[in-house]
Amino acid sequence: MKKFFLFAALLLACAAVSAQPGMRRGGPRINDDLSVSFLVQAPQAREVAVDICNKVYPMTREGDGPWTVTTDALEPGFHYYFLVVDGFRASDPQATLYYGCSTWASAIDIPEAGVDFYLDKDVPRGDVRLERYWSPSLKTWRTAWVYVPAEYNSNPGKRYPVLYLQHGGGEDETGWTRQGKTDAILDNLLAEGKCEPMLIVMDYGQAGDFAKILLEETIPMVDSRFRTIPDAKHRAMAGLSFGGGQSWSIGLKHPEVFSSIGIFSSGMFGGVGPGAYAPFSVESQLPELVADPKAFNAAHDVFYISCGLGDPRIEHTRKAAEALKAAGADVKFSAWPGGHEWQPWRKSLHEFVQMLFK
């Protein structure tokens, strides 16, 4: 019975992968044991390897045939990878590509047995809208991706709360939809009555003075084009990694704009960069909490922090959450299996949105 469910979950997950735009042909094959087999045509190359998140698998070939390799069993979740052909690092021409690692990266999405909350299901489907808008500060056109729940169109008199949801470093406004499956996660939760209907705005965050762009350009655009409830009580900000740092440095610092904050897998509390995890100090990095915990908690409906258990940021993040709690913050901390990748972020979003706008 258990085996059947595993098989069914894998089938479902594979159907979801093959339905992705661009996944038209071969590409890597996920085996039953969650190892992955790659095949590359590079007849004149001397050396070919697959680099999956910096773990390198050298490929071999017979005669002039294609280069092949089968990996160890991979952890469930979404892993960027590259081909390295005679030292040239390229995405896989056979794979679906995603914007990540500051380029168009190939990726493999390993299903997790029994986990289907982010898969496409037969429920009312919302849509994701590409909103073009001019940024006066950047003097360029930008495109925000905006998730809109299915019920929005049939309730013309109803207004909605908004979650501003940021991608990680080297990703862009497409990440939370394409890699993260945000629309499927929300559609599935809404069908089960497990979260409030909301808009989710996903925009490109590694641009200019992003606080200025978000507060003075993006939010007014969204409030003018959509039926939002334009107050802090009905506005949340969350992000992963680099975007989690922005949720801290922009979202948490503007309680008059956002009442709920989610910080997923970010070591950058208070602006400390990745890898440079100076001991977290509530006193210096969140003095408003120390000064008046009651006022801080009253201003924040949800204050959520999460991290993957295999993420190098886990210890720093856990300690920061404990220090925040000790200082009186009503903070919710969650840890998930997995490293610094999309499976913990999908789970964080799935948990976070269920707490919002109650």
Add this chain to the structure above:
Amino acid sequence: MKKFFLFAALLLACAAVSAQPGMRRGGPRINDDLSVSFLVQAPQAREVAVDICNKVYPMTREGDGPWTVTTDALEPGFHYYFLVVDGFRASDPQATLYYGCSTWASAIDIPEAGVDFYLDKDVPRGDVRLERYWSPSLKTWRTAWVYVPAEYNSNPGKRYPVLYLQHGGGEDETGWTRQGKTDAILDNLLAEGKCEPMLIVMDYGQAGDFAKILLEETIPMVDSRFRTIPDAKHRAMAGLSFGGGQSWSIGLKHPEVFSSIGIFSSGMFGGVGPGAYAPFSVESQLPELVADPKAFNAAHDVFYISCGLGDPRIEHTRKAAEALKAAGADVKFSAWPGGHEWQPWRKSLHEFVQMLFK
């Protein structure tokens, strides 16, 4: 004065390019004379070249430095290209990628002096919506991209005509938006009052029995989710290349569904494949026109055929259009500078939509 306008047009075009998602860093540089300079990091490679639509430019390097090449002046328009590193054909890690050539391809968009109808402008902007829907015949989830004009949201009582617009072979549902700039073309025309407000549905056409999918799955989904006018008079079909063949074989053969047809750069009239341009015969390939030209014209508000002057399909297409005219069809034929690429398709769309739904 002329030089200034050329310069201004180039500036505008470059701004549009840099605003594309994913175009965050280096990538190819378009020079003033419309040549393009490429730079590739591949220190261990023995041989590197740029392949632009099968014209190959070998790259050179000094010592262990990056590989570089500057092309001839390129024709204005959108050109897919690949890097060939020791015989391995890859997309350029530094470029914005697009789904084309049956893979995620790098591309360079050469501006055309004085031509700005497809650039982002300060006009009311519509949006493009990703619509997820289940295909019973394919047993998979599909994503249609749907252009919605800016006025749609503020006219809740108004219903709209629909253009079904298909991509070319090896492209997908993202092509008409990302490569084709459909939303900018429509937004600009609407701002000038030069076309009727309409929805444009862009879906993936190289899948299963596409006639069945389009007629029995996509159109009902669109008519149920959007405020359409669900009759033939207010429905058009157009496509480029492979998608133009589908406009012939599906759109023109179903006058009870579509009243206007656009066929851009397709040699495939009546199902003849590319490169196999058997002499076009109206009698065998469109007998309903020969039988009753008046009825045929009465059923078709717009019958539009176009091709690039540098496209190998031009002679076949021109002859077919002449034969159709000789048989009594009220067909409009346009030819544009350029080969088998997006600049003639952008111009074809721009002209075609101005004729629709009058």
